[in-house]
Amino acid sequence: MNVRRMLLSLLAPTSAIIFALIVASIALLAVGRNPIDAFSAMWDFATTTTSVASIINRAIPLFIAAVAVAIGFQMGLFNIGVEGQYLIAALFAGWVGGNIGLWQPLHVAVVILVAVFVGAVWAGIAGFLKITRGVHEVISTIMLNFIAYSAIAYFLSNWFRDEPGALNLKTAEFAESGRIPDLNWIFTALGFDAPGGIALQGFLVVAIAIGIFYYMLVKRTRFGFELRASGMNPGAARLSGVAPKKMVLTTMMISGGVAGMVALSTMFGNLYAYTQDFPRNFGFTGIAVALLGRNSAVGMALGALLFGFMERSALILDLEDTPKEVVQIMQGVVVLAVVVAYEVVNRMIERREVKAAADATRSMDIDGVGEEVAV
Amino acid sequence: MTNHLDGGDTLLPDTAEYEPDVDAKPSLLESRALRYTALALAGVLLLSVVQAIAGTTELTSSGTWAAAIRLAVPIMLAGLGGLFSERAGVVNIGLEGMMIAGTWFGAWAGWEFGPWYGVAFGIIGGAIFGLIHAIATVTFAVDHIVSGVAINILAAGVVRFLSVVVYDADSGGGATQSPRIQSQIGTFDVPLLSDAFNWIEDQAIFFLSDLAGLFAGFTTKMSWLTLVALLVIPATWWLLWRTAWGLRLRSCGENPYAAESLGVRVLRMKYYGVVISGALAGLGGAYLVVVQAGIYREGMTAGRGFIGLAALIFGNWFPFGVAAGASVFGYADALSLRQGEAVHALLLVAAIALVLMAVWSVTKGKATGAIIQGVAAAFFLGWYLLTDTVPTEVVAALPYLVTLLVLSLATQRLRMPAADGLRYRKGEAV
Numbered sequence: 055m056n057v058r059r060m061l062l063s064l065l066a067p068t069s070a071i072i073f074a075l076i077v078a079s080i081a082l083l084a085v086g087r088n089p090i091d092a093f094s095a096m097w098d099f100a101t102t103t104t105s106v107a108s109i110i111n112r113a114i115p116l117f118i119a120a121v122a123v124a125i126g127f128q129m130g131l132f133n134i135g136v137e138g139q140y141l142i143a144a145l146f147a148g149w150v151g152g153n154i155g156l157w158q159p160l161h162v163a164v165v166i167l168v169a170v171f172v173g174a175v176w177a178g179i180a181g182f183l184k185i186t187r188g189v190h191e192v193i194s195t196i197m198l199n200f201i202a203y204s205a206i207a208y209f210l211s212n213w214f215r216d217e218p219g220a221l222n223l224k225t226a227e228f229a230e231s232g233r234i235p236d237l238n239w240i241f242t243a244l245g246f247d248a249p250g251g252i253a254l255q256g257f258l259v260v261a262i263a264i265g266i267f268y269y270m271l272v273k274r275t276r277f278g279f280e281l282r283a284s285g286m287n288p289g290a291a292r293l294s295g296v297a298p299k300k301m302v303l304t305t306m307m308i309s310g311g312v313a314g315m316v317a318l319s320t321m322f323g324n325l326y327a328y329t330q331d332f333p334r335n336f337g338f339t340g341i342a343v344a345l346l347g348r349n350s351a352v353g354m355a356l357g358a359l360l361f362g363f364m365e366r367s368a369l370i371l372d373l374e375d376t377p378k379e380v381v382q383i384m385q386g387v388v389v390l391a392v393v394v395a396y397e398v399v400n401r402m403i404e405r406r407e408v409k410a411a412a413d414a415t416r417s418m419d420i421d422g423v424g425e426e427v428a429v
Numbered sequence: 430m431t432n433h434l435d436g437g438d439t440l441l442p443d444t445a446e447y448e449p450d451v452d453a454k455p456s457l458l459e460s461r462a463l464r465y466t467a468l469a470l471a472g473v474l475l476l477s478v479v480q481a482i483a484g485t486t487e488l489t490s491s492g493t494w495a496a497a498i499r500l501a502v503p504i505m506l507a508g509l510g511g512l513f514s515e516r517a518g519v520v521n522i523g524l525e526g527m528m529i530a531g532t533w534f535g536a537w538a539g540w541e542f543g544p545w546y547g548v549a550f551g552i553i554g555g556a557i558f559g560l561i562h563a564i565a566t567v568t569f570a571v572d573h574i575v576s577g578v579a580i581n582i583l584a585a586g587v588v589r590f591l592s593v594v595v596y597d598a599d600s601g602g603g604a605t606q607s608p609r610i611q612s613q614i615g616t617f618d619v620p621l622l623s624d625a626f627n628w629i630e631d632q633a634i635f636f637l638s639d640l641a642g643l644f645a646g647f648t649t650k651m652s653w654l655t656l657v658a659l660l661v662i663p664a665t666w667w668l669l670w671r672t673a674w675g676l677r678l679r680s681c682g683e684n685p686y687a688a689e690s691l692g693v694r695v696l697r698m699k700y701y702g703v704v705i706s707g708a709l710a711g712l713g714g715a716y717l718v719v720v721q722a723g724i725y726r727e728g729m730t731a732g733r734g735f736i737g738l739a740a741l742i743f744g745n746w747f748p749f750g751v752a753a754g755a756s757v758f759g760y761a762d763a764l765s766l767r768q769g770e771a772v773h774a775l776l777l778v779a780a781i782a783l784v785l786m787a788v789w790s791v792t793k794g795k796a797t798g799a800i801i802q803g804v805a806a807a808f809f810l811g812w813y814l815l816t817d818t819v820p821t822e823v824v825a826a827l828p829y830l831v832t833l834l835v836l837s838l839a840t841q842r843l844r845m846p847a848a849d850g851l852r853y854r855k856g857e858a859v
Contacts, residue, residue, distance in 0.1 A: 085594045132574050187837040192522060192574060193742070194836070196735045197829040204826035212820070341578050379590040379604070386583030390561070393579060394569045 059403070066399045067346065067353075070392035071360075078384045087376045095374050096367035103241050105366050107249035112362035114261045114319045115140075115333070117355055119340020121268045122313035124349040126191075128272060129285035129305055135180060135195025136313040137337025138202030143173035143314030145206050145225070148321055148328030149214040152226030161231045162322065166260070169314035176202065177310020178303065185299040191306065199337075210330065224329040234322040257319035264312060269351045271308075281305060316340070342389040348396065361385060465753065473643065477636040479777045487771035488778075489639035491630055493763050494646025499721055500766075501752075501759025502658045503528070503730075506713030507737025508744065508751035509665050510555075510706040515746060516669060517702025518682035520850040522577025523562045525734030526584030527707040530554035531714020533588035536607035536725030537595060544614045544719045548654060548712065551719075555711015556704050558584055563703035567696055570852045589727070607718075607725035614719055617656075619648035652720045661709070665748040678702055682846035685853045696855060710734060732829070739832045745843045754835070761831040765824045772819045772827060780809035 079089035099105060119136050126133040133139075147169035154161065180198055183189040216226040236253030272278040283291040284301050292298055316336050321328070343361055347353030364385060368378040476488045487493055507524045514521040521527075534554030539547025558580055565576040589604065596602030601609065618624075626648055629641035669675035680688035681698045689695050713733070718725050736758050743757070744750025764771045783806035790799035823830075 081590060132578075134578070183833070183837055189833070189836045190742070193735060193739050194833060196732060197739075197833045200732055200829040201826045201833070204822040204829075207825075208820055208822035338582060342582055345575060345579065377590060377593040379586065379593050382586030383583070383590050384586075386579065386586040390565060390576065390579040390583055393571045393575050394565055397569045397571050 062399050062403060063348075066395035067357075067392055070346075070388050070395045073391040073395075074384045074387040077387045078380050081380055081383055082376065085377065092371060092374065092376050092380075095370050099370035100363055100367035103246045104249040104252050107238070107241070107252045107254040109359060109362040109366045110258060111252070111255050111319065111323075112365050113355070113358035114255060114258055115316045115336040116339055116343050116361050117261055117358035118264055118312060119316045119336045120343035120347060120354040120358060121264055121351070122309045122316065123341050123344040124347075124354060125268065125272075125281075125309040125312060126305060127285075127344060127349050128278075128281045129301060130288075131302065131305055131309070132192045133177060133180075133195055133306065133309045133313070134192055134341065135177060135198050135202075135337070136309075136316065136340055137335070138195070138199035139173040139176045139310045139313035140316035140337055141332065141334070142176050142202045142206055143169040144317045144321060144332060145209060145214065145328045146172045147314070147318065148225040148228075149209075151228050151232045151321070152216070152327055155229045155231060158231040161229075162234060165228075165232060165321075166315060166318060169318055170311040171314070173314020174307040174311035177313060178307045181303040181306030184306075185302050210328070214328070216327070222330055224327045226327065228321075228326040232322070233326060236323060253323060255319045255323035257322050260315070261319070264315065265351045265355060268312075277304075313337070339385070342385060345389050346392050360388075465749075470640075473639055474636055475778060475781060477639045479774050479781065480639070481635060483770070483774040483777060485770050485774050486633075487767050488764070488774055489642045491627065491642040491645035491649060493760075493767060493771070494643050495649065496763035496766060497756065497760040498646055498655065499652075499759075500762040501755045502655055502720075503713035503717045504733050504737045504740055504758050505752050505755035506658055506661065506716065507710045507734045508740035508755055509661060509748060510709035510713070511738050511741040512665065512669075512706075512744075512746060512748060512751055513678075513702045513709065514559075514706035515741065515849050516679050516682045516846055517699045518685060518846060518848045518851065518853065519563070519566050519699055519703050519706075520573040520577065521562065521703065521706050522574050522735075522738070523558060523580030523584075524577075524706070524710045524737055525730060525732065526577075526581035527555040527558040527562075527710035528714040528717075528730045528734040528737075529581075529584045529588055530558045530707075531711030532718050532725050532729055533591060533607070533714075534711070535715030535718040536610065537591075539610040539715075539719055540600075540602075540608050543612055544610060547610065547719045548614075548715045551711045551715020552708045553711065555714060556708040559704040559707015559710070560700075562707065563700045567699045567703065567853075570854055572852070573850050592725075592727075602725075605727040609724045610719065613723070614652050614654050616650045616652050618650060623648040654716060654720050658712070658716060661712075662748050662752050669748070679846070681853075682849055685848055686857075689855065695853060699853070710737070713737070736828065736832055739836055742843060742845075743835055746845055757835060758828050758832060761828045765827045770818065772824045773813065773817065775827075776809050776813040776819070780806045780813060783809065 075093070082089040082092055100109065119140065122136050122139075123133055147165045150168045151161070151165040154164065156164065176198065177195070180189075180191045180194040183194050184191050210223050210225070214225045215223050234256035237256050237258060238248050238254050240254065242248050270278075272281065280291065280296045280301060283294070284296055284298065288298060291301075317333060320333055325332070339361060343354055343357040346357035346360070347355070364381045368381040371378040371380070473489065480486060480488050507528055510527070511521050511524055531551035531554050535547040535551030537547075538550030561583070562576055562580050565571045565579075566573050592602065592607070593604045596604075596607060623645065626641045626645035630638045630645050632638055667675075669679060677688065677693045678698045678701065680691075680693055681695050681702070685695045685699075688698075714730060717729060717733070722729060737755070740751050740754030740758060743754030744752070764775060783802045787799045787802035787806060790796075790802060
């Protein structure tokens, strides 16, 4: 039974990916390109060590963003504002990190803490508005995104900029102590070529820690239990003593705190500052990854890697004179297809169980009932 | 109305008083309309007062009003789109994506064939994504918000792809924008009225000229498409509240299982609602392109679909309420285009409005509310007095700040359709 359930739950993402490939193929055929050529070029390009490092680098922020979204999802809260939360958190973290010089681990820790704090506060506004004024968090977090963009522009140009008059607005660069060394030695240690021109970001370690934290929080703590209970049956959760308002605020703030760390990998390993052209859209793509991975830590990690793979491998398409934007369609289709597929699979499981239960009761095999209906 | 209780039941002398309840509906509407008109007039009066103090005319000039109308229309269309969908019980976060589709298809067809074709294709583009949302939420019973979020991601990807494919270098477009639409949709002045209102506005009479400015905005150089869009408001009201079809659609949003038991084809009605929703959001997108910008640019919707949703909530899921909400956001948007001093004067508007609210709270005996409002009023007053301009970034954030503010003030006494956002599966009544 367990194996069958696992296969069934794998069925949904697999069929969604296949469906996305079909849609992408149709789009490519429609513009007169050969999809097989395109996909095989993508695969070849994406399986070099350099590409693998790049894929992991791309997956890190997506994974963290997905975790942030998933924490909210667990209790039916939609934090659409991860985008604004991570950007404003990165701005403050970059500003602080560029203006201090400390012992390296402390320096890194301070930057991370600032990011977590700012992200939590920014998300907390939405939580606060929800519990005191009844404003739906979907709308408020989206509005807070736009407000964050403006706030960032204001702070960056008036308060936090490093050199007045410089064309590219940025905060002061991190000192050597505020940088995390890369992990390229892993490749050589495992006997592969070192990635050329790309550094596997050291923040990967933190991302893995976040994944473990998420798993423990949700599955192994009282808070996580209350979180899931509130999501599955708010009424029952309240009756069993969970304070719903406190839950909403805490959950939003934890989600925002995690969101604050989304783009730190870039900051520690690459840019060493918050810059005007700081990478965007991780927040929205993170939602897609959370949906794809069904809020499970492993699932989201795989989803993030899949998206990282798609984005990296798309780079080769331009050289092949094929529009690389087809990958964006694939990402959109995967998300939509996967939620539909999960729904269909769930119904299949449900129907099977109802049928099994009906069969079992008909034959009055009491032992069988217990076995077949067990979830 | 024939009431069977009227005949013999003398124990209910009150029936005479109950009965008008049904007949009184139009008069209730009238009084509500009266109340809102009074409120709007009071708003204009407040703006006039502030203008007199601050020495600007930007808050109520016909130019500002005209811009406010232009900017309110796409938000209103998205909001009315949301109305159709949510009245049928399907939450539509995908409005933004449908609007994006509307902007892209509107710009493409507008460039290729002409502006009215742009409008038509914008509607179709939005409706296609509406259909996808309907398939996911209605047929497959996927969570509405999840599907909506996915629609937004998908729409952004699809239009990006289409841009790359369709626009080559010679066309003047590219991955992130379309070529400019050559011809425009015509505009018209309402004869006599336009001149009259503009003349009154030029006289610079306190309040009266400001009011005339508002009317001048509505009667001068109005695009035919704006007129069409404005007509969608009463059309929506009539369709949803005065036809059997509308009653059926709304019943799906209130209690689909009851509707089902009365023979309403719930799934089909939900499809209608969501597809119309996409079509209207697409029209809003096309309007942005055809009337406002004349070109498609990536990200040009800038969250207007979401603001439309906010307008829907603000308007308590009623068409005229949606229009009112959209006007507030459109006005904020228009001022953000006018820059510096207009927004600076708005600080004073906020301060005075908060003082009035604080006074209201005191009369209602809400001490904490009054204190918070008083402190906020002092903050805005101080800001107004201590500065001469407002940072451009604050100006840019204004529509979103107003949205948050309005929702925080308004959400609690609203009632959304009872079965809005709930998943419905045929024949599964509990």
